[in-house]
Amino acid sequence: MCTLDALLGIISNSVKTIQAKCKARGVPFPSIDEPFDPESDAIRAEVIADAAPAIAAAQQLIATLDNPGVYALRQTFGMHISSAIGAMLAGNIAEIMRESDPNGQGMKVEDIAKQDGIDPVRLGRLMRLLTNYHIFTEVNPGAFKHNRISSTFDTGKSVDEIKKSPADKYLNTAGPAALFGHTTDECFKAAAYLSDYLTDKGTVTNQKPNGAVLQRAMSTHDTLFEWYEQAGNEARRKRFNVAMRGVSELAGPMTTGFDWKTLSKGGVVVDVGGGIGATTMRLADNHPHLCYIVQDRPSMVDEGEKFWKAERPEALRSGLVQLQAHDMFQVNPVRNAAVFLLRCVIHDWSDHYATTILQMLRASATPDTRLMIVDPLIRYACPAELQNTDVPGVEWHDAPAPLLPNMGIAGNFMPYHVDFHMLTMTNSQERTCQEFKKLFEKGGWKLERVYVNPGVQFPQLIGCPAQETY
Numbered sequence: 059m060c061t062l063d064a065l066l067g068i069i070s071n072s073v074k075t076i077q078a079k080c081k082a083r084g085v086p087f088p089s090i091d092e093p094f095d096p097e098s099d100a101i102r103a104e105v106i107a108d109a110a111p112a113i114a115a116a117q118q119l120i121a122t123l124d125n126p127g128v129y130a131l132r133q134t135f136g137m138h139i140s141s142a143i144g145a146m147l148a149g150n151i152a153e154i155m156r157e158s159d160p161n162g163q164g165m166k167v168e169d170i171a172k173q174d175g176i177d178p179v180r181l182g183r184l185m186r187l188l189t190n191y192h193i194f195t196e197v198n199p200g201a202f203k204h205n206r207i208s209s210t211f212d213t214g215k216s217v218d219e220i221k222k223s224p225a226d227k228y229l230n231t232a233g234p235a236a237l238f239g240h241t242t243d244e245c246f247k248a249a250a251y252l253s254d255y256l257t258d259k260g261t262v263t264n265q266k267p268n269g270a271v272l273q274r275a276m277s278t279h280d281t282l283f284e285w286y287e288q289a290g291n292e293a294r295r296k297r298f299n300v301a302m303r304g305v306s307e308l309a310g311p312m313t314t315g316f317d318w319k320t321l322s323k324g325g326v327v328v329d330v331g332g333g334i335g336a337t338t339m340r341l342a343d344n345h346p347h348l349c350y351i352v353q354d355r356p357s358m359v360d361e362g363e364k365f366w367k368a369e370r371p372e373a374l375r376s377g378l379v380q381l382q383a384h385d386m387f388q389v390n391p392v393r394n395a396a397v398f399l400l401r402c403v404i405h406d407w408s409d410h411y412a413t414t415i416l417q418m419l420r421a422s423a424t425p426d427t428r429l430m431i432v433d434p435l436i437r438y439a440c441p442a443e444l445q446n447t448d449v450p451g452v453e454w455h456d457a458p459a460p461l462l463p464n465m466g467i468a469g470n471f472m473p474y475h476v477d478f479h480m481l482t483m484t485n486s487q488e489r490t491c492q493e494f495k496k497l498f499e500k501g502g503w504k505l506e507r508v509y510v511n512p513g514v515q516f517p518q519l520i521g522c523p524a525q526e527t528y
């Protein structure tokens with residue numbers, strides 16, 4: 059069968075399956091023309107696996123049908139999308155439109171501009187670019203309305219509240235908008251220097267956390283986390299903390315995989331580099347039989363206290379959750395941990411530093427302590443049979459031909475992008491299963507198994523203390 063027919067067949071089968079499931083549930087598939095709301099979007103989670111082949115095939119169809127040079131140019135123009143989104147977030151456009159155009163009639167750029175301070179002609183150009191990528195709809199010349207995708211940039215806060223305290227714009231919000239802000243601001247600015255960095259003899263083999271692309275872009279010698287604490291970066295630091303919550307929203311929560319119920323009552327879960335404790339909050343809500351300690355840098359503990367006092371004051375008062383300042387490059391003070399959890403932490407550090415972190419935890423582990431690393435896992439883009447390992451839980455499968463074996467952008471796509479985030483911001487990386495196995499060993503742990511959970515971008519890698527060190 060010719061490639062075009064095969065791709066068309068995959069799309070057609072996927073769409074038919076999705077429509078049949080919607081019909082059986084008596085709900086329509088969510089329209090892109092309406093703003094996002096969790097209720098109408100609920101069906102998407104049920105058909106996510108059916109949608110993936112269609113998304114992969116549609117992308118491949120575009121790449122196949124498009125003039126190769128035009129396709130390549132479209133990719134290189136991607137920075138204009140990022141910068142337009144960054145400006146749109148800085149101007150609070152999503153919130154202004156939700157408040158001032160509640161019925162989705164369309165709002166003139168002049169009226170939006172009165173509230174956001176961006177020149178209306180430039181604003182119109184910015185929004186028109188985005189409409190071509192299905193973000194906003196232009197209903198009349200120069201008048202725009204929200205659609206499902208544009209509304210995900212909305213924090214849900216009032217424009218007045220944001221203007222009163224711009225540095226707090228993202229505080230106590232669900233997180234995706236903060237993640238988009240973080241990505242299109244400091245990450246985007248740093249990424250512009252990647253090619254200089256990779257080809258500069260001075261940095262070509264640099265592995266230091268304060269020697270990443272970010273430092274070149276921002277003219278600093280501080281690591282990312284030190285840089286966030288610099289005067290003038292308060293809003294970015296606060297946004298980053300909420301962005302990490304947004305990662306959970308978009309990457310999928312930790313509700314499947316490792317069975318937390320198997321841990322004894324009162325078992326201590328130490329969330330190492332836990333940020334404000336967004337991951338712990340979900341765990342504590344679902345597994346109140348455990349105790350939780352969220353460890354991070356001292357400044358983060360202060361932020362965490364505000365977060366918990368606003369959202370779960372009782373958890374702090376009752377001692378269900380403690381916040382603790384601790385440097386993860388020192389031996390961990392908790393000697394009875396049931397689990398040392400590191401979510402999106404090890405990927406912040408190149409191998410030398412990541413090994414030290416694991417060794418410091420190993421020094422405090424009991425024989426029963428488990429290490430849980432929750433990080434993206436890189437699958438090679440080649441066929442599964444060339445990369446499967448003996449680690450239980452890691453068994454890759456290939457998408458049907460002619461799709462890319464890993465389904466490309468429709469599969470577990472986040473790891474490949476987050477890998478570049480890490481390279482740019484912290485001089486580190488995402489890892490393959492083989493790379494993790496070696497890292498566990500160097501840190502004094504044995505990689506026991508991996509939970510790759512459907513619909514969740516970041517698997518859980520479980521380790522036990524390596525026997526020989528007792």
Ligand SMILES: C[S@@+](CC[C@H](N)C(=O)[O-])C[C@H]1O[C@@H](n2cnc3c(N)ncnc32)[C@H](O)[C@@H]1O
Nearest residue numbers: 283302331332333354355358384385386401402
């Ligand atoms: C990418 S964030 C992940 C936060 C959290 N685990 C989550 O998934 O939401 C990495 C965290 O590591 C913390 N961190 C960086 N250096 C640290 C250190 N030396 N000791 C303890 N925490 C550190 C940062 O402050 C930040 O909160």
